[in-house]
Amino acid sequence: MNLLDPQGPVAAGNSTILIDSVFIMLVIVVPTIIAILGFAFWFRASNPRARYRPDFVYSGRVEMVVWSIPALTVILLGGVAWIGSHQLDPAAPVPGTGSPVRIQAVSLDWKWLFIYPDQRIATVNTLTVPVGAELNFHLTSSSVMNTFFIPQLGSMIYTMNGMVTRLNLRADNEGKLQGLSAHFSGDGFPDMMFDVNVVSPLAFPEWVTATAKTDAVLNADSYKKLMQQGIEKGRPVYRLEDPRLFELIATQQIPPGPGPELVSGAGRPHGGGHHAR
Amino acid sequence: MAMTATAGRAHADPHHVGSVIEHSGPAPKRIVTAYGFWIFLLSDIVMFSCFFAAYAVLSGQTADGPKGSEIFEQKTVAIETVCLLLSSFTCGMASIAADVRNRLWFYVSMAITCALGLTFLVLEFREFADLIARGYGPSRSAFLTAFFSLVGCHGLHVSAGILWLLTMMAQVYAKGFRADILRRMTCFALFWHALDIVWVAVFSVVYLLGSAP
Amino acid sequence: MLGKLDWSAIPLDQPIPLVAGGVVLVAIFGVLTWVVVKGHLPYLWREWITSVDHKRIGVMYILLASVMLLRGGSDAIMMRIQQAVAYQSPGYLPPEHYNQIFSAHGTIMIFFVAMPFVIGLMNLIVPLQLGVRDVAFPTLNSVGFWLTATGALLVNISLVVGEFARTGWLAFPPLSELSYSPGVGVDYYAWSLQISGIGTLVAGINLVTTVLKLRTKGMNYLRMPMFCWTTLASNLLIVAAFPILTATLAMLLLDRYLGFHFFTNEAGGNVMMFMNLIWAWGHPEVYILVLPAFGIFSEVVSTFSGKALFGYRSMVLATMAICVVSFMVWLHHFFTMGAGPNVNAIFGIASMIIAIPTGVKIYNWLFTMYGGRIRFATPMLWSIGFMVTFIIGGLTGVLLAVPPADFILHNSMFLVAHFHNVIIGGVLFGVFAGFEYWFPKAFGFRLDERWGKAAFWFTFIGFFITFMPLYIVGLLGMTRRMQHYDVAAWRPWMMVAVIGVAVLTIGVICQIVQIVVSVRNREALRDRTGDPWDGRSLEWSTSSPPPVFNFAFNPDVRGEDAYWDMKARAKQQMLDADGPQYRDIEMPRNSPTGFVCAFFATIMGFALIWHIWWMVILGGLGAWATFVVFAWRDHDEYVIPAAEVAAIDRLNLQQRRGLVSTAGEA
Secondary structure, three states: OOOOOOHHHHHHHHHHHHHHHHHHHHHHHHHHHHHHHHHHHHOOOOOOOOOOOOOOOHHHHHHHHHHHHHHHHHHHHHHHHHHHHOOOOOOOOOOOOOEEEEEEEEEEEEEEEEEEEEOOOEEOOEEEEEEOOEEEEEEEEEOEEEEEEEEOOOOEEEEEOOEEEEEEEEOOOOEEEEEEOOOOOOHHHOOEEEEEEEEEOOOHHHHHHHHHHHOOEEEHHHHHOOOOOOOOOOOOOOEEEEOHHHHHHHHHOOOOOOOOOOOOOOOOHHHHHHHHH | OOOHHHHHHHOOOOOOOOOOOOOOOOHHHHHHHHHHHHHHHHHOOOOOOHHHHHHHHEEEOOOOOOOOHHHHHHHHHHHHHHHHHHHHHHHHHHHHHOOOOOOOHHHHHHHHHHHHHHHHHHHHHHHHHHHHHHHOOOOOOOOHHHHHHHHHHHHHHHHHHHHHHHHHHHHHOOOOOOHHHHHHHHHHHHHHHHHHHHHHHHHHHHHHHHHOO | OOOOOOOOOHOOHHHHHHHHHHHHHHHHHHHHHHHHHHHHHHHHHHHHOOOOOOHHHHHHHHHHHHHHHHHHHHHHHHHHHHHOOOOOOOOOOOOHHHHHHHHHHHHHHHHHHHHHHHHHHHHHHHHHHHOOOOOOOOOHHHHHHHHHHHHHHOOOOOHOOOOOOOOOOOOOOOOOOOOOOOHHHHHHHHHHHHHHHHHHHHHHHHHHHHHHHOOOOOOOHOOOHHHHHHHHHHHHHHHHHHHHHHHHHHHHHHHHHHHHHHOOOOOOOHHHHHHHHHHHHHHHHHHHHHHHHHHHHHHHHHHHHOOOOOHHHHHHHHHHHHHHHHOOOHHHHHHHHHOOOOHHHHHHHHHHHHHHHHHHHHHHHHHHOOOOOOOOOOHHHHHHHHHHHHHHHHHHHHHHHOOOHHHOOOOOOOHHHHHHHHHHHHHHHHHHHHHHHHHHHOEOOOOHHHHHHHOOOOOOHHHHHHHHHHHHHHHOOOOOOOEEOOHEEEEEEEEHHHHHHHHHHHHHHHHHHHHHHHHHHHHHEEEOOOOOOOOOOOOHHHHOOOOOOOOOOOOOOOOOOHHHHHHHHOOHHHHHOOOOOOOOOEEEEOHHHHHHHHHHHHHHHHHHOOOOOHHHHHHHHHHHHHHHHHHOOOOEEEEOOHHHHHHHHHHHHHHHHHHHHHHOOO
């Protein structure tokens, strides 16, 4: 999950900007820290060689410098931020080889549902993608806010009920990565980690075919069962019955997921917590 | 005493700001009180502006419920507005009466202000009760949530103002036009006029703009 | 009759809060019993609880903050231990408890530690620096303090009666809406912040009016000490930002209590509106806290370098620039909502712009030290520690303002490390510096330097051991608020962080020992001159502790660094051998209004949380009646006769004369 070990172009862009910005700032931060410690040491009251200059309280030239050093740094970084924001906008296309894979992600209480509308399958807590292809994510939430994040593929994005956010990523190396929710969403939040399997372009259709053979079917009914609060330790897969399911969720035609059941009247619900463990 | 007066002066103005008009010291109590209350009013207006912002964001979210143009009654709102504007005038009269220490005019003006304020509240209450009876309560849609909150927040302020007004009258009755009571009267008048200004904004943003179909 | 309240509200099944609550209750009853048995109650009531003296209120604010620092600190220790042990295991805190702890930790540290600490110091010092006898509204000042205390009390009641919010310290909907948080936790959160928020607003109005309207003769704006400037900026922000918090929480409460739809998923509510509103308050809040700390560092660095502040006007400009720009950057808290590249870039750059005036401040402190004669007393150590730490926090802050970097760092432990870096390194170091610096002024004796320095070093080193690992796990992809995790790479760093917390705890213990030791040695540490540090501003021109009226005469200010100027000239009329003509002084009378009002506010807040409606009405009526009774009183001032003023002032001058002659020889 190391951010500095990117596995795709977006993450590489993110971490390059991160490292560049740190170095730009270190250029002034390190000398400043040294100067603070140096001045403090040299001008200690017990140092007879330091000259006491109580009247050195204003200098136009020094003022000029102290305003321009941070200003120049910020101008430089502002340029980085402006260009970076445009190049790495989550919705910007990330061209890849082969045809793009459309994935609709829904954050549930407390698991991730990934719908492959073109492949007519869906998975929970595991995301399988072909290497090198553009991944078009459409994201929403069944209830509370979450953030979809695969650290080594880059840029995270919020999921919100009744809204659709967009994100494009690409994975450049085969292997197993991990994703998580990066926005606290309740008692089962830490269990919202999911596996990301990056497979070869040939293995991907095979995996799709194998998955589509499952008996479990995802439709509005089974979705409503799935969105009850709870933790999913397994990695269930589904055949997608209605490719418009995501639309129904995002437009709230399937109403938002319910919260915990109130166990005691005194307002200390234990439902969620106990399910979570 | 090794340090001379000249050395001292050098320290006195190390940045050579030069000759400046000397600050004359703490302001009198009357000014301080009114000034502080002004700042409170500004903060109150910031709070109102949050409700205005929420209204602007949510006014389109009718969730298949009624739109503004379908529920606003121009006539009632017009009467409400007239009441409030008139009450501002009578409140001004009460301030003048307090300044010239005229008890009778003070009571009369305050009483009329109170009556106008109450009329406003009754009309607003009826408007709300009617909407809720028709099933258009604040839980119906985000638009109605924002509408009830914004208008209701102003209404709550008017209610608090009337409570204050009655307390003010009782105070003048019991204590007369003492300096501290006159200061409070200044604050009350500022508060009442500020509510008027907020109402003008509510009237324009909610009722005038909202009446367009 | 009692709304939602019944016996199941007491967490009999959870030993940790129960034991903690029990210990606190025993401690409170112990102290109360001691006070009553020893007969200190009348003294406490007369001199503290009903006091409207800004110095006393300031001290009470700081006391409240210190006690709550221990509470928030315990939460922090529990969290760090949980994350150290919860690798591939549930740890010792179940999620519903862990989630309450991090929510309470954030809420307490910001609202009931940092806020009261800075407001307390401003209350204590600003009128003295301005050369006046009190703040603009002394009774309201007391009301403000007691309402803040009410909020703190409610948060702590939630420990044993019901639960606290499990939503994080900003209670984002829809998680904080009734459907996902049906318990009373969010209500505890919202009502305690509403009540203490009124207190903060009152304090803000009071201090703005004080600085703008109550300055002694000759105290022009450009002669005010830097701390007064930062106080002005910070309180302007309070006045402009806190109503936003009030409105936002009111909307959340309307959603929860009356089924409104501001932020719900249903009926067109808008979650992002909450995010925008809360951060429109939340970002200025950061500067509300850190600006006064900047002011403290300005005073400390200048005093202990033996120089006037370098680039004073530049500093004023920087302060006001931060004050204004802080309102234009709130969106950087949610770059990851997908607002589009232009919006993100503009807010990113706006956020970086704040770094310019902040950087200017660092350099001006640097050049204040240049050519100085630096004495490394404890306050100065905190200041230098601050400069080094804060630069690192600033670096990571600017980094987070770069949208593409934020896309991978948002909500991560890196972010957690960043804001602890600026809040501990900036605000906490600042208030500690101010505490050490002004303690002799408030109590008349200095704090023990050895223990103070030990506290600094443990805190400084402990901070780095705790939070540098958090930066690293953030870069390893760890997000915040994880009750448990299975990633092996994070584990070692969490173990290091827990060691850091232990070191930090030793720092806090040193600070407590420091106070105990100093109180015991108070005769040896006594400050008879009123000017223990060779200070430069007016608070040092009066005795320590100052008389209730602060100054026998309103000082006449001729320039910046007013008291330094007076000392240098050494011909002020205060030192006239014959003594000047003393006059009677009118001071505001004590009033129990604040305390009684807070009592009713507590009842009302508690009743609102538990839906006990008759008690709500009772509390509301009580609070209103308190104000009417206050408004009815006939004498709001009392007179200190000239003879008494003269006696107090002559004693002060006598003790001080020695000092002025030594200062002259230097």
